[in-house]
Amino acid sequence: MRSRGLDAQGHIAPEGALGLIPREFGPVVVTARDRLMDVFGARLNSAYLYGSVPRGTARVGTSDLDLLLVLREEPTEEDRADARSLDSALDKEFAQIDGSGTLLFSRTRLLSGLETHDLGWFVACLCTRLLGEDLAEYLPRYRPDSLLARETNGDLALLLPRWHERIADTAADTADTAESRRRLVRFMSRHLVRTGFTLVMTRWNGWTSDLTEMAEAFAVYYPERAVEMRRAAVLGHEPSGDLAVLRSYVDDLGPWLAEEYARVHGVKAPRPGQGAGI
Template sequence: MATRHPPDQAPDRAPGRAPDRGLDSQGYIAREGALGLIQDDFRPLVAAARDRVLDAFGSRLTAAYLYGSVPRGTARAGRSDLDLLLVLSARPTEADRGGADVLEAGLDKEFAQIDGVGILLVDRAQVLSELETYDLGWFVACLCTPLLGEDLAEFLPRYRPDSLLARETNGDLELHLARWRGQLAAAGTDADVRVLVRRVSRHLVRTAFTLVMPRWNGWTSDLGEMAEAFARYYPEWGERIRGAAAVAYEPVADRGALASYTEEIGPWLAAEYAAVHGVKAPRP
């Protein structure tokens, strides 16, 4: 039975946000994105990606999905990247990764509409495993748009914006912090730093949002909206997360910002997350 909140405890609504907050009529996270939302500028790119994925992986391909700004219809020509998730029938090999690298480079070179291509490779058993139900499984069911093959969302549960989902999606920030410190030390050029700023800031904003997601009672992939939702509950960190959202969209080569992420707000966020939601189940 759904919990009834007294008026002073009811989840508040973000200004300008639809009452559903990304949820369906039963309170489950609605799948975002659709092929019909893809802007005209990006349709030739998606058609080429679909054909080349089939050529490269053939019968080994179980499913292909789009995710990110392109299937949400919010991509910016010349600024956004193309994100693909490929589900194979067996565990991806080094040869599969090599094939994906070739696809990424070819599409990025040929289509000026995008600034980079990212292809994730997983296998069907991994997506449908119990361990990944509230992480990779949720990602496929709620954030990915079917492009080719079967839709594995049919075999997955429906998801609410609850503490279990928060824990299993982003409850491993501590592990990322150590990795980011090493990557910052190894970043030799401004371009390297900008790439790292973009990646780290996006991850921090999403983690900050999922920390408060059950209280906010909804889902969004808009980084600005994520930052505002977080700031409602942790105003003392609000400007820092708003700043991270801004540079996630317009990355700069700022080593100081990265150091503040890994040494100040990151450690606080990891500790607070563990205290509120617990730690993500270990992966092999």
């Protein structure tokens, strides 16, 4: 029996399955799987789907395809370029998806002690195996506790300076600005809602990946910030290209959330290259 995303023992239950993939997205997944083998071949240890597609909640034309690849060695720039090319090709070929994104990690890093409650948890609970070895077999069971909260989203303060830079870049860009801003609003909205949820996860005592449910759980404990978080949840699904929204994230909601997160759960253990992503 599951309650709030937990199994009978109180562990976070894996949320996706190949059998949950909506029929319309079947051709996208099959093509992605075949091309992954063609592109990465023996370099590939495992491939996973995550996000709305394996959860069965993907929306045609508005959901993206999310892939996580585990390589036998540390990813190279060539590997990352190959992944970007694959993402671009899938996005252009299939109208069902609004973008494709691929994360790359080595098997050694993913199974390291430093990543047990971050990447390890992500693979064990939020990813659905598509190809190769299932690394969840080497990982523990997870509960919605403060350690998990800290190690998953306790680095927001380090990300905010890079977000400032990205916003400045897209504000100055005259080519495809609206689309760049829209994608940035979607990414930052989702990240902030998920961070807001993991802030209260231990008190809520459960797990969900539904942005609306995350925002509502957050609102119970921080009603003074409920309107902002609910709005971010909406924009996570239907983003605008409004620069004012982005600036409010890095000037107000983001800094407040980072400070409160550190107060409640502490700061995430440093990682190599931490804060370098968008």
